[in-house]
Amino acid sequence: MNTQLECLPCALGSTLRLVRTDIVPPHMRVQLMRRISAFLAEADYSLSPPALGREIHRLIRAELGNPDPYREIKAHFNGLMLDHEAGFRELLTSSSDPFDTAMRLAIGGNVIDFGARYQFDVMETIRGALDVELALDDSPSLREALEAARSLLYIGDNCGEIVMDKLFLGQMAVPERRFVVRGGPIINDVTIGDALAIGIDELAEIVTTGDDSPGVVWENSSEDFRRQFHRADVVISKGQGNFEGLMDVAHPNLYFLLMTKCDLVAASIGTEKGSYVVKKGKSAEDV
Amino acid sequence: MNTQLECLPCALGSTLRLVRTDIVPPHMRVQLMRRISAFLAEADYSLSPPALGREIHRLIRAELGNPDPYREIKAHFNGLMLDHEAGFRELLTSSSDPFDTAMRLAIGGNVIDFGARYQFDVMETIRGALDVELALDDSPSLREALEAARSLLYIGDNCGEIVMDKLFLGQMAVPERRFVVRGGPIINDVTIGDALAIGIDELAEIVTTGDDSPGVVWENSSEDFRRQFHRADVVISKGQGNFEGLMDVAHPNLYFLLMTKCDLVAASIGTEKGSYVVKKGKSAEDV
Numbered sequence: 001m002n003t004q005l006e007c008l009p010c011a012l013g014s015t016l017r018l019v020r021t022d023i024v025p026p027h028m029r030v031q032l033m034r035r036i037s038a039f040l041a042e043a044d045y046s047l048s049p050p051a052l053g054r055e056i057h058r059l060i061r062a063e064l065g066n067p068d069p070y071r072e073i074k075a076h077f078n079g080l081m082l083d084h085e086a087g088f089r090e091l092l093t094s095s096s097d098p099f100d101t102a103m104r105l106a107i108g109g110n111v112i113d114f115g116a117r118y119q120f121d122v123m124e125t126i127r128g129a130l131d132v133e134l135a136l137d138d139s140p141s142l143r144e145a146l147e148a149a150r151s152l153l154y155i156g157d158n159c160g161e162i163v164m165d166k167l168f169l170g171q172m173a174v175p176e177r178r179f180v181v182r183g184g185p186i187i188n189d190v191t192i193g194d195a196l197a198i199g200i201d202e203l204a205e206i207v208t209t210g211d212d213s214p215g216v217v218w219e220n221s222s223e224d225f226r227r228q229f230h231r232a233d234v235v236i237s238k239g240q241g242n243f244e245g246l247m248d249v250a251h252p253n254l255y256f257l258l259m260t261k262c263d264l265v266a267a268s269i270g271t272e273k274g275s276y277v278v279k280k281g282k283s284a285e286d287v
Numbered sequence: 288m289n290t291q292l293e294c295l296p297c298a299l300g301s302t303l304r305l306v307r308t309d310i311v312p313p314h315m316r317v318q319l320m321r322r323i324s325a326f327l328a329e330a331d332y333s334l335s336p337p338a339l340g341r342e343i344h345r346l347i348r349a350e351l352g353n354p355d356p357y358r359e360i361k362a363h364f365n366g367l368m369l370d371h372e373a374g375f376r377e378l379l380t381s382s383s384d385p386f387d388t389a390m391r392l393a394i395g396g397n398v399i400d401f402g403a404r405y406q407f408d409v410m411e412t413i414r415g416a417l418d419v420e421l422a423l424d425d426s427p428s429l430r431e432a433l434e435a436a437r438s439l440l441y442i443g444d445n446c447g448e449i450v451m452d453k454l455f456l457g458q459m460a461v462p463e464r465r466f467v468v469r470g471g472p473i474i475n476d477v478t479i480g481d482a483l484a485i486g487i488d489e490l491a492e493i494v495t496t497g498d499d500s501p502g503v504v505w506e507n508s509s510e511d512f513r514r515q516f517h518r519a520d521v522v523i524s525k526g527q528g529n530f531e532g533l534m535d536v537a538h539p540n541l542y543f544l545l546m547t548k549c550d551l552v553a554a555s556i557g558t559e560k561g562s563y564v565v566k567k568g569k570s571a572e573d574v
Contacts, residue, residue, distance in 0.1 A: 005303055005306060005307075005316060005317065005320050006303060008299055008303070008320055008324060009296045009297075009299040009300035009303055010296075012295055012296040012299055013296040016292055016293060016295070016296055019292060020292075029292060030292065030332065033292050033295055034327075034328045034329070035328075037295060037324050037325075037327040037328035038324075038325065038328035038329075040321075040324040041321045041322075041324035041325035041328060042321070042325075045317065
């Protein structure tokens with residue numbers, strides 16, 4: 001998906017949300033908004049939104065002289081979700097369908113996104129996810145694919161949400177499991193340190209995209225990531241940024257799990273904004 | 288009120304709404320969004336939002352080579368409200384308090400605003416205005432001031448809404464009535480042609496601000512407008528743009544009637560976004 005004109009006010013709004021936190025010193029706020037406005041005036045709109053997001057956040061980090069502005073926000077959400085981990089585990093134990101419950105928690109956790117304009121009450125949304133109707137539900141096919149799989153690549157999205165990704169991974173009896181994080185700090189997306197901090201390495205080998213885009217951008221990803229992607233029997237891709245980057249990449253068993261956070265992505269899937277989606281990706285014959 | 292950083296994504300979003308109509312030819316859409324992004328990067332944020340809006344829309348008109356891009360939108364809303372005029376008049380005839388009913392219609396009509404991000408269902412909002420609770424209600428003081436007044440300056444805002452302004456004006460037995468329009472086309476704001484088209488000249492003398500800002504900008508307004516403002520016994524100012532420009536200008540009997548359309552203005556008034564407000568302005572001793 002290319003950057004749409006709709007992404008421009010959205011990108012400026014996302015910068016504004018950062019500017020209105022303590023992370024940006026008051027004397028730098030105007031300068032940062034001017035800098036990103038100027039960037040948007042000249043940017044290459046043929047890039048996908050996560051590829052554009054990479055450029056914007058490289059500029060923000062450079063302007064701030066801060067290699068990881070969202071560090072505290074990430075730690076906050078990881079901590080919040082770890083505080084609820086025992087409660088979530090009880091939910092799974094008492095569930096008649098723990099796979100479905102864990103999957104719903106993992107999609108509900110996708111609510112935690114400091115980059116998106118669409119903001120939610122985190123705990124309320126996650127509780128609501130347990131019995132919300134999925135706008136698109138390819139999970140029967142996902143379950144079947146997982147049962148036959150020897151290897152799984154699970155592409156993570158945001159901090160906080162990864163606690164639920166860990167619980168969901170625990171429901172999958174696939175011998176070889178890999179969990180993908182970003183190659184460098186970008187917004188509140190999960191990096192190696194975050195994945196280690198919540199113990200995902202106990203369930204999966206941690207690998208990176210080799211890129212600091214807020215979503216997989218195929219052209220910018222490492223050779224190693226692309227090899228892992230092609231050789232995995234099943235790929236699970238969490239969140240809107242990864243969907244925007246991978247929606248046109250073929251794989252026989254690629255599944256997108258996300259909450260739709262903007263009208264454009266929702267429309268491209270055929271749902272409303274704020275929908276819960278489990279969508280099978282394109283196979284080689286579709287692209 | 289100065290332009291706030293919050294106004295930047297909002298201004299870009301407003302441009303986008305125009306870009307997504309047939310008014311902007313497809314081949315000019317990217318160019319227009321780039322032009323306004325570049326303008327915002329360099330703009331003088333000490334200007335008030337309507338003063339900034341003037342600069343943005345001068346650029347838009349120049350880029351499009353179209354002196355009045357919103358002409359058809361204005362005609363549409365004037366026509367829509369004229370179609371409902373007889374029904375509104377019946378409401379007034381059957382009302383136990385026609386002044387209050389007309390005032391509520393006039394505030395409800397302020398929903399018609401193509402520039403604001405906050406969009407509404409027009410007819411539903413206007414019907415709802417009849418019994419909504421006003422978040423701030425200085426209308427008892429307004430009525431009293433009107434009863435004693437010999438001259439009234441009523442500053443209009445948007446097309447469509449002026450049909451209700453006309454009905455409201457009809458409830459005021461002030462001998463000298465003037466209705467203020469913008470000095471040139473700007474967004475869907477009312478100009479001389481619009482006021483004449485709906486027959487406001489039967490009730491009031493039509494005068495202009497002498498400026499094409501989407502709201503009164505004191506410094507840019509004509510000498511004549513400022514004289515009219517100071518010599519009127521009562522001034523009624525419709526809408527958010529006029530409020531942003533006049534909130535700090537003193538007058539013994541200045542009343543703002545508006546629906547709050549953004550968080551910043553709502554907060555400065557002490558209400559929520561989407562509130563109905565009748566607010567007395569500042570007197571000489573307040574400023």
